Amino acid sequence: MSERPKIKDIAERAGVSVATVSRALSDSGLVTAETRQRIHALARELNYRPNVSARNLRTRKSMSVLLVVRDVGNPFYLDILKGVEATAREAGYSVLMGNTENDPDRETEYFNMLRDGHADGMILMTGKLPPAGHDAGVDLARLPVVVALEMIEAAGLPHVQVDNLAAAKAAVEHLIALGHRRIAHIAGPLPEVMAVHRRDGYRAAMHDAGLVIPDGYEVRGDYLLETGQLCCGQLFALSEPPTALFAANDEMAYGAIHELRRLGRDVPGDVSVVGFDDLYLSKAFYPPLTTVNQPRADIGRTAMSLLLRILSGEEVALAAPIVLPTALSIRASTASPRHF
Amino acid sequence: MSERPKIKDIAERAGVSVATVSRALSDSGLVTAETRQRIHALARELNYRPNVSARNLRTRKSMSVLLVVRDVGNPFYLDILKGVEATAREAGYSVLMGNTENDPDRETEYFNMLRDGHADGMILMTGKLPPAGHDAGVDLARLPVVVALEMIEAAGLPHVQVDNLAAAKAAVEHLIALGHRRIAHIAGPLPEVMAVHRRDGYRAAMHDAGLVIPDGYEVRGDYLLETGQLCCGQLFALSEPPTALFAANDEMAYGAIHELRRLGRDVPGDVSVVGFDDLYLSKAFYPPLTTVNQPRADIGRTAMSLLLRILSGEEVALAAPIVLPTALSIRASTASPRHF
DNA sequence: TTGAAAGCGCTAACAA
DNA sequence: TTGTTAGCGCTTTCAA
Secondary structure, eight states, rough: OOOOOOOHHHHHTTOOOOOHHHHTTTTTOSOOHHHHHHHHHHHHTTTOOOHHHHHHHHHHHOOOEEEESSSOOOOHHHHHHHHHHHHHHHTTTTEEEEEOOHHHHHHHHHHHHHHSOOOOOOEEEEESSOOOOOTTTOGGGGSSSSEEEOSSTTTOEEEEEEEEHHHHHHHHHHHHHHHHOOOOEEEEESSSSSHHHHHHHHHHHHHTTTTOOEEEEEEEESSSHHHHHHHHHTTTTSSSHHHHHHHEEHHHHHHHHHHHTTTOOOOOTTOEEEEOOOGGGGSSSSSOOOEEOHHHHHHHHHHHHHHHHHHHHHHOOSSSEEEOEEEOOOTTOOOOSOOO | OOOOOOHHHHHHHHHHHHHHHHHHTTTOOOSSSSHHHHHHHHHHHHTOOOOHHHHHHHTOOOOEEEEEEEEEEEEEGHHHHHHHHHHHHTTTTTEEEEEEOOOHHHHHHHHHHHHHHHOOOEEESSSOEEEETTTTTTOOOSSSSEEEOOSSSSSTOOEEEHHHHHHHHHHHHHHHHHOOEEEEEEEOSTTHHHHHHHHHHHHHHHHTTTOOOOOEEEEEEOOSSHHHHHHHHHTTTTTOOOOOOEESHHHHHHHHHHHHHTTTOOOOTTTTEEEEOOOGGTTTTTSOOOOEOOHHHHHHHHHHHHHHHTTTTOOOOOSEEEEOEEEOOTTOOOOOOOOO
16 A cells, blocks of 8 residues: 555445545544444554545635734744644644735735635734725625734724733833833834834823923834834934833844943943843843733734634624733843932 | 635636636636636636635645744744745745644654645754654655754755854854863753754864863753753853853853853853854844854745755755855854953 | 435546 | 546435
């Protein structure tokens, strides 16, 4: 038996019909225990594996899900991917990676893969929703799609997210509690939802503390290391530079600290820095970064579980997004300002 | 047309047979330009997408490849994944992620996915080869599998790798050139091939310089941050601690620097540290890490291109692995020792 | 409890 | 250049 065995081969050897073999292998219960066992033994012996294309065609399922991110190269997605992968695997699903590079055409493309049977469902972690279908008749809310990370203003789609606004607010309140007054913000790529929420958290904390945000204290980055440096440079070219920075993610915080070092400013001696995400390396960074910890693996697991429920036909209440908790990891990049 | 249109629907509207539609859509050239255009227009209008399961079943291809890594959560794979994904995409392939967690059963499972039509080919970046097939008749070299990263002693399988030994040797020679004599090595999880090669590079450099490796100067890690710390602690508990460290990867180097800081040793003032990989964050690290740069995206692209050639039926010469160049990125974590 | 037979949607050999 | 037709390998009625 050098060719790949198929159900027919097993059926012939077992002296039964293909239907019986199919039933036996899927443990349908409509087969006598004896034949069931005989067929299972035969399958093992022949090293039989069902052809997935045939099965998929027949069952109209692919048993895979699409995980679409904006940039596969971003370390932020790692633990999420890990959580998704683990949960998918347990349920017998494979994970197809999608990478949009912020290209709307590619976003649409991945939606199409849902339609053409490539995948049964999708977890979206990109920045925008795709343009409506050609016939404008595509009801997004009816597609098996789960949005994670609140990057999309996606009314009507099931959501898994963290409370970015509250978390950002808490981070800035930590700086305020340390005695900082001149606190600047390196924002994400506004007007993206997540960036807006984090910035609004910053503003809320400042406002609640009765602090005015000076001109030029809000600079716009794009979550990359390099912009962290650049934005930090801008802030410290001001006549009254800040004593503390809240960066919208860890990578920009790294970049900012890098720049501060170049400028001869000590962290946290001269300037405190807070990030957002708590990447794997933030605790190994010097100084270990104070940052908002996101339960990334849990986000992945939760999003995938939610998708599984949808795929199983369950009516999922869309109204309220699932919000997972964050926590501020206070490390060594923040301290009280030298002179109050 | 609320249901998903199929070829038959298009055929009926166009007043032609399904075969003609199929040919027109695949631009087979056996159709008049006129009908071809009419069918294309109709397909667009109906928002037609071919059902992949049906096509896969018929063509016996899945147009996807499996990228199997040991730990999807490891940032090292990011750029490789990116390279693989980009190249796969251009050729019309999707990428399925496989994660083995070092579990041999899961490795075998992914090999099975190749057999059951889940994927047409596989890029392996795990630590070991799977056990031979049940019937021991599976000829590995005949499977469409490409090995990247030289983690496997995989005689007979096509390979994409870097020269780990030479790169490690060059890294240690850099330390020697700076004047270091007491140089220790934090190794990877020996006896894995890659870890062995990097260690051998260290040994070769020491030997060529006429330096003896003191007892206890080679410690075994497992590529993780934490072991970097631990191993570093061991080295500096020695009566004659080293003045320089060569870590088998960046993460362990980060961990080591972390520990050195805890021990009150300045890097590079008291101790120089060299890593291996040049992760994205190594240049933002403090001090910016001197490390061996691997062309990760290029490794991904090359591995995928190689796989595409194999899938297209080309006879690929297996004898010589493809070796991509590395370069030492000299940054601020290395300097001459204080006292020679 | 089993078998016969239909058919998922597509491609490709063969005929016209 | 086009149409007819036979499957790809599987699951699932329906009938026995």
